[in-house]
Amino acid sequence: MKASLKGRYANEKNTAGATLVVNAGDVKLRASMSDATFVDGPSLNGLTLAVEKPGFFIVDYDVPKKDFRFQFMNTVRVAEMPLKLTYSHSRGDNRTAVEGAFMFDSANTVSANYVLGTRNCKLKYSYVHGGDTTFEQCYDWGKMAWDFAISRRVYDDVFKATYQTSNSDLAFEWSRNSKFNGTFKISAYMNLAEESKNPKIIAESSWDLEI
Secondary structure (H helix, E strand, O other), X not given: OEEEEEEEEEOOOEEEEEEEEEEEOOXXXXXXXXXXXXXXXXXXXXOEEEEEEOOOEEEEEEXXXXXXXXXXXXXXXXXXXXXXXXXXXEXXXXXXXXXXXXXXXXXXXXXXXXXXXXXXXXXEEEEEXXXXXXXXXXXXXXXXXXXXXXXXXXXXXXXXXXXXXXXXXXXXXXXXXEOOOEEEEEEEEEEOOOOOOOOEEEEEEEEEEEO
């Protein structure tokens, strides 16, 4: 059994959560809890149960909302190149999305995401340079706008900058994934259209434990 503890610290609110994972053959059973589960005594608030077979399907059940979410994944080969397909459906808001990612080679990937019955369609191109620097550009048909991102890995650290042209949001992230010290991410967000431009700082950390 594996346990994961997570904390999130923001300017206006701090939150915490925990996840328990049990391996049952090639299927994983997962229970996720937020701080709402324990505030004012144990409750079902913030509790999610899931069954997952990595690379094939995930079924989530939001206990307090009594809502199911299904996700199915598959990979096929087109001209000897992998095409990853994902289908997801949330019963509560009746939302269905399909996604495909076509990897031309180790450096170039084109992906698309579409929410059925809406104008929410995104097309993204990703290019990996030298194995450690990634450039991404994404066009959102729903917003009729571009998003851009660049990230670079330096040993265990990843530095990332993103910019959304639709709302002039600029973000910077620093994350680290360590087997010994856990995982953390520090993010700073600001809106360049605002006069104050005061950044919103968020720090997230998690620790994985074997039980």
